[in-house]
Amino acid sequence: MQPRRRYRGHATINEERHRAAQFATAASGYVEEREAALREQCVVFQGKLQAFAREHRREIESDGALRTRFLELCMNLGVEPFLSRRSVWSQLLGLSEWYARLGFLVAQIALATRDWNGGVIRLTVLRRALQRRLDVDCGTQEPSEKRARIVSNDDIARAVRTLERLRAGFRIISIDEGKKECCLVSGAAGEISFTEDEKAVLQRARATGGSICRQDLPWENIRWGRSIERLLQLGILWVDDGASDGQRRYWALGLIPESIEDQNPVSESGPSDRYEGRPITSVASKLP
Structure with missing residues (x-):
């Protein structure tokens, strides 16, 4: 029951x-x-x-x-300390105006050098160029109490975010897995997404002093050609048929070693006459 x-x-x-x-x-x-x-x-x-x-x-x-x-x-x-110029934080630190100024200089340098680097510039090179400009504005290039604020990569990233509303394609990308090497990209390059193969080409070019040839990447011809052709169309790579070894090389001028960049600093007037208006063969002949 x-x-x-x-x-x-x-x-x-x-x-x-x-x-x-x-x-x-x-x-x-x-x-x-x-x-x-x-x-x-x-x-x-x-x-x-x-x-x-x-x-x-x-x-x-x-x-x-x-x-x-x-x-x-x-x-x-x-x-957000630099969200508004009227905020108490802006009055305390002046960050809003400073980041706006920094963003303007980032855009100015990126646009001035785009014709020869295709819109890709290493953050280390950009940071030095920004620091020079800010130091000149302060009337000194030597460390002192009057020297401009020291620019960091984080400052550049924040300044780039202030440019997003312009929709001009400014952004920062990493070209290696460890994110140790970052670049600012702008213009047409900033509006597209790089494939893993294209990043591999740029990474290899950076590792070999700014240039790359067919033998540097053991890829199939179709895979190699597709990546190289797109980077050439964007103006990031330049063709060099006058190398001493007789091989066709592709130069990424925005990724050349810092020691060489130091000899040809980025200026507000635009790219140096070392590159402007000259064939890439003459550029390559001056590089070690």
């Missing part, structure tokens, strides 16, 4: 509903209290950040690593 099923009465059901409502009210109150406490802590923390910014403004301006950590703390609190 099966046991009879016991049914709950209305009183039991009402009691359970009442208990559940009490739990929900208590939980809601706890959450509200926690949110209020967190908001209060955030306000206190923001006040401490502002005090820190006032006390250490010079260090934040001159030390790129400290500036990056400080901005990360601000982001975690939902504070």
Whole structure:
């Protein structure tokens, strides 16, 4: 004989509903209290950040690593120090105006050199060019209290983000798996996505002093030709048929070694006459 099923009465059901409502009210109150406490802590923390910014403004301006950590703390609190020029953070640090200025210089240098590097320039080269421009604006090229803020790669990345609203195709990419070598790309190159094969070509060119030939990558002809042709169309690679070994080489002028770039610094007036208006053969003959 099966046991009879016991049914709950209305009183039991009402009691359970009442208990559940009490739990929900208590939980809601706890959450509200926690949110209020967190908001209060955030306000206190923001006040401490502002005090820190006032006390250490010079260090934040001159030390790129400290500036990056400080901005990360601000982001975690939902504070964007350079979002508005009218914000208290902008008044404390002047970051909004400075990043806008930096973004303008990034665009200026990228556009001035695009004809010969195809819109690809190493971040290390771009950073040095920016630092020279900022130092010149401050009237000195020697380390001093009056020297411009030291530009970091993180500063460049933030400045590039200020250019996104222009939709001019400025972005930063990594050409190796370790992300140790980054480049700014702009123009047509900035509006497309590089394939893994195209990144491999650029990575190999960087590793071999800025140039690459067919023997450097043991690929099938179709795979090699497809990648090279697209990079040539974008103007990132230049053809050199006058190499001493008789092989056709492809030069990525935006990836040549830093030591060679130092001999031909990027200027605001545009690319040096070392490249401008000359065939790539004459360029290659001057490189080691």
